Every structure is written in structure tokens, then in C-alpha cells.
Amino acid sequence: MTPGQRLRQLANVLNGSTPLGLLLAGLAGTRTVGGPRGLVIATGYRWRLPFAGAFTVGNVIIYRAGPDAALANPVLLRHEERHSTQYAWCLGVPFVVFYFIAAVWSVLRTGDPASENLFERQAGLAAGGYVDRGRRRPRWTAGRTFGRTSGGNAGEAAGGNADEAAGGNPGGTEA
Ligand SMILES: [Zn+2]
Numbered sequence: 001m002t003p004g005q006r007l008r009q010l011a012n013v014l015n016g017s018t019p020l021g022l023l024l025a026g027l028a029g030t031r032t033v034g035g036p037r038g039l040v041i042a043t044g045y046r047w048r049l050p051f052a053g054a055f056t057v058g059n060v061i062i063y064r065a066g067p068d069a070a071l072a073n074p075v076l077l078r079h080e081e082r083h084s085t086q087y088a089w090c091l092g093v094p095f096v097v098f099y100f101i102a103a104v105w106s107v108l109r110t111g112d113p114a115s116e117n118l119f120e121r122q123a124g125l126a127a128g129g130y131v132d133r134g135r136r137r138p139r140w141t142a143g144r145t146f147g148r149t150s151g152g153n154a155g156e157a158a159g160g161n162a163d164e165a166a167g168g169n170p171g172g173t174e175a
Helices: 003-014 017-027 067-071 074-089 094-110 118-123
Strands: 031-034 040-043 054-057 060-063
Touching: 003 017, 003 074, 017 031, 017 040, 017 054, 017 060, 040 067, 054 074, 060 067, 060 074, 074 094, 074 118, 094 118
Parallel strands: 040 060
Antiparallel strands: 031 040, 054 060
């Protein structure tokens, strides 16, 4: 571990987010193993929320997939690891509140919770299995030159959310 990774590990223990992640992982009946760079890998998560193939609480990366599939995706792990660093910067659980606000902002701007979510952008949209839908552009027709127009850019928002489930194993089909 680098000094930064050690600091992150310590910070997320002290700010309570890693203990919370371990509690959640335990309550949800996942299997946990020590991962690289001070992370904890929890696999076999079955609860409905959140709607993602993987998510992060402190230093705990929680996957719906089994251990083989989870560890076979280093790109997604790097993405989730950046969320772990974000927890440390946000002093732990406040990250969840900031993330929620950023996701709502993104939905209002782009129609999906990731494209303009600064936490997801910083963690890497593609690495998280997200599609960058960009901003809805104002419509320059009918004399309207500014602001959101009704019915505009419906195509950009169509197609549903490519959330982190795309990078994981949403079905959880492992034995
Ligand atoms: Zn993410």
C-alpha cells in the first residue's frame, strides 16, 4: 500500500464509513475478503437497493457478482476505489448526501444520474459502465434562445440508465 492508500484506509475507519460498509456487507450476507490497496471486497450482495452491480461504502466494495466475476473486473474495481477515496475526502458518510445531491443535479441536467454527477465523472464514467449523455442543449428554434424547452432532446434521455450494473454481474448467476 502507498502512504495515500494507508491514509485512506485509516480515514475511512475513523470516519465510520468502512465500519458501516462492513456492517451492511454482513447484514446482507455477503462474503468478504481482503482486496488490494486496503480495500475489502464483498460479493454476493442480494438486496434490491441500490440499483447497481457494485457500490462502495468506505473501503468496502460491495458486488452483486460472486468473487470470481468481481475480481475479474479491475476496471470497475478502480472506479469503485475512487469512490472510496471520495468517502475519505468527504469525511465519511456525508459522501452519501453529497452523492445524492450530485445525482439529482445530473438527472435534472441530463436525464440520468451519472453523466453530470461530479463523483461519477471523477471516478470515470466509462469505467463505471456509464454512458456520457452530456448536457441537454437548449433548443435554438421558434425564437427561444435560452432555457429548457418542453419535448426537446428526448432522444438523449431515451435508452434508460446505463448504471454500474453494466460493469458487473447484475443477475448474480454464479452458483
Ligand atoms: Zn460509480
